[in-house]
Amino acid sequence: MRTHFDVFGLPRSHAVDVPALEKQYRELSLQLHPDRVGPGDAKARLAAVEGTTALNEAFKTLKDPVRRAFYLLKLHGVDLDREDAGAQKDMPLEFLEEVMELREALDEAIAAKDLPRAQVMAKDVAGRKAAALQEAVASLGTLEAAGDSPDGVRKASHALGRVRYFTRFLEQVDAFEEEVLA
Structure with missing residues (x-):
């Protein structure tokens, strides 16, 4: 299973360098953006949309220390949500x-x-x-x-x-x- 940490190539840890995460997020957002895909390639466009969605969710979770902690616990089998x-x-x-x-x-x-x-x-x-x-x-x-x-x-x-x-x-x-x- 691919985790939010995997999206950014980070080790599973609560210790995250948020400024570095933000920088990497901006770079990956530009690379994955659906507008970078040609108009005739529906599969690539869908993959870009899915990749962008996964990136946004991973970023939202990992940048917040509380969400990050809840997510780590979820990776250990307990979903408090x-x-x-x-x-x-x-x-x-x-x-x-x-x-x-x-x-x-x-x-x-x-x-x-x-x-x-x-x-x-x-x-x-x-x-x-x-x-x-x-x-x-x-x-x-x-x-x-x-x-x-x-x-x-x-x-x-x-x-x-x-x-x-x-x-x-x-x-x-x-x-x-x-x-x-x-």
Whole structure:
């Protein structure tokens, strides 16, 4: 199976030189662009469109550190974008309780139209999200170096599950902020 890393000739790793990736993306975009194919060659034009689509998707995924981490986990057999993803059901109970408490506190702040309180909560959650992403990247690095292990996959899944929950929380705060400031 050809991965997004293969599209750019990169090793499977969370460590990506984004400026170099952007430069390579621009170069490959020019090479693969469908307009470079003659008008009479439908097969070559279709191949160019498919190549450009794959390039765009690979670039979108690899340039973003969070998407890149989720993609690496997917390459290890866990797709957290699927609704039935086992890791989301498998999150530690204490974390799920913590998330419920955070959500309730945010709902209270929103109901009270207390934007400063929501912003303080968001700052704390943003720090937790960054720490969870660091933990996931470390676990993914171990998986890439040592191969799949159930414990390593579980650790990365749980860390990225936390990233997902924290991202949703921050999106809710952003929406509240826009509503209040609009």
